[in-house]
Amino acid sequence: MSTGTSTFVIRWINFLTMIMGIGVICFGVWMSTHHDQCQRMLIIPVICLGALIFLISVIGFFGALKNIIFLLWVYLVMLFLILVAILVFTVLAFIITNNGSGHAVSGLRYKEYRLQDYSVWFLKQLNNTQNWGRLKSCLVKSGDCNNLPNKYKTLKAYESAELTPIEGGCCRPPSQCGYPAINASYYDLSYHPTSSNRDCKLYKNARNVKCYDCDSCKAGVAQYMKIEWRVVAIFNVVLFVILSAVYFVACCARRNAASISSSSKAEG
Numbered sequence: 001m002s003t004g005t006s007t008f009v010i011r012w013i014n015f016l017t018m019i020m021g022i023g024v025i026c027f028g029v030w031m032s033t034h035h036d037q038c039q040r041m042l043i044i045p046v047i048c049l050g051a052l053i054f055l056i057s058v059i060g061f062f063g064a065l066k067n068i069i070f071l072l073w074v075y076l077v078m079l080f081l082i083l084v085a086i087l088v089f090t091v092l093a094f095i096i097t098n099n100g101s102g103h104a105v106s107g108l109r110y111k112e113y114r115l116q117d118y119s120v121w122f123l124k125q126l127n128n129t130q131n132w133g134r135l136k137s138c139l140v141k142s143g144d145c146n147n148l149p150n151k152y153k154t155l156k157a158y159e160s161a162e163l164t165p166i167e168g169g170c171c172r173p174p175s176q177c178g179y180p181a182i183n184a185s186y187y188d189l190s191y192h193p194t195s196s197n198r199d200c201k202l203y204k205n206a207r208n209v210k211c212y213d214c215d216s217c218k219a220g221v222a223q224y225m226k227i228e229w230r231v232v233a234i235f236n237v238v239l240f241v242i243l244s245a246v247y248f249v250a251c252c253a254r255r256n257a258a259s260i261s262s263s264s265k266a267e268g
Contacts (some may be wrong), residue, residue: 009249010064024050028131056082060250071253079247086240093233096121097226100219102165105175110163112174113219122225126218133151135221136212145210148184158184165227169220170211173203 025047056078061070100118102111115123125131139145144167152158157179163171172187174181177186178194186205193200199214211217 009247011061013246013249014057014061014064017176018054018061021050021052021054021057024053026050029154035060063254064250069254072250076247076250076254079243079250083135083240083243083247086236090236091238092234093229093236095119097229097233098227100222107159108175109160110168111165111215113165113169113223115219115222118219118222122222124223132218138172139166139212139217139221140208145186146207152184153178153185155181165223166217167220168216169223170212170217173211174199174214174216176200177203179203 029047029052039112057077059071059078059129060075062068063075092125096119098119100113100122102113105112118256126135144164148167152161171185172181174195174197176195176197177200179191179200181187185207187203189203189205199211199216203211205211232248
């Protein structure tokens with residue numbers, strides 16, 4: 001790749017990523033204006049990611065603009081570390097999300113999930129009292145369970161619905177309990193549960209109780225996290241390919257800058 005081409009490409013790529021980094025930082029600041037605890041948990045990682053993208057982009061941009069070898073070296077080292085981090089995270093994400101699948105239940109259009117089916121890492125995180133306390137608070141505030149009657153006006157519509165893993169695990173008792181549903185948010189708990197599953201005793205119709213302390217709820221969250229992590233892992237694969245191409249161009253720009261510097265010294 002020629003000197004002009006490589007430096008031109010690096011300059012414009014990093015100019016665009018600088019703008020993207022500023023956008024990510026602004027998004028993080030915007031999130032901080034909201035008082036929802038679940039959103040606040042994401043603020044610091046988002047702002048740090050935006051700042052890192054901006055910093056690396058500035059180094060790469062000025063390194064290519066001025067043909068400064070030192071800056072290009074710093075840019076290459078930082079980009080390489082990011083590539084390694086993305087690769088490690090992606091591999092771990094696929095390993096962690098490899099276990100766990102739903103179980104079909106007769107009469108239901110959605111699957112139910114069991115906590116023990118998931119990886120040890122998921123079990124450790126979800127069974128941690130402090131972690132689950134924060135997640136439970138977010139689940140209660142989200143109002144997903146309390147909104148079910150608005151989504152499903154009749155019992156027939158509710159019983160034939162394709163509930164999400166969280167709705168199916170946190171908003172209702174496991175089907176093996178045998179509690180008759182009165183509507184989308186209320187079950188007749190006067191019946192003796194047909195199962196010894198402890199979730200049957202933990203479920204209550206109260207809006208802030210439901211099945212939030214049930215293993216079925218934790219399993220629903222694990223399934224949700226598994227799906228989200230898989231999406232992030234696939235995105236990381238695409239990002240890794242793109243950044244690898246950028247890294248190759250940056251190597252060419254560094255080599256060309258070094259050639260220009262050597263030629264200038266020779267002429268001097």
